[in-house]
Amino acid sequence: MNYLDELKSWTPNRWAELMKLNGEFQLIRQATTQINPLLSVLGAVFPKLGTSIHGVTRKLELYLGKWKLFQWFGMNTVLIFKNIK
Numbered sequence: 047m048n049y050l051d052e053l054k055s056w057t058p059n060r061w062a063e064l065m066k067l068n069g070e071f072q073l074i075r076q077a078t079t080q081i082n083p084l085l086s087v088l089g090a091v092f093p094k095l096g097t098s099i100h101g102v103t104r105k106l107e108l109y110l111g112k113w114k115l116f117q118w119f120g121m122n123t124v125l126i127f128k129n130i131k
Contacts, residue, residue, distance in 0.1 A: 058123040071127040078111035079122040086121070 047055075058076060065071045080086075082103060089096025110116045 058125060062125055065125070065127055070129060070131045072130050073125065074128050075124075075126045077108070077124050078116045079108065079124055081107045081110055081116055081121065083121055 062073050062076060066073060085096060085100055085103070088099065
């Protein structure tokens, strides 16, 4: 298995399907909390600048993170499940 195979196999949607597989869990919400991949790199090199930019873009990332497209492509994805058994 190479990196691309692993990337395709372990998407947030794949994790959600695995959790729902036995009928024990119901997906309540899925959202992405970080979309901009360059922000992590920028923050590592220039911490103050990265923090400032993150403060400005945070609301936009949380808003866009609710959209289906960004749920798949986001860097940090939150999956919230409810135990139904």
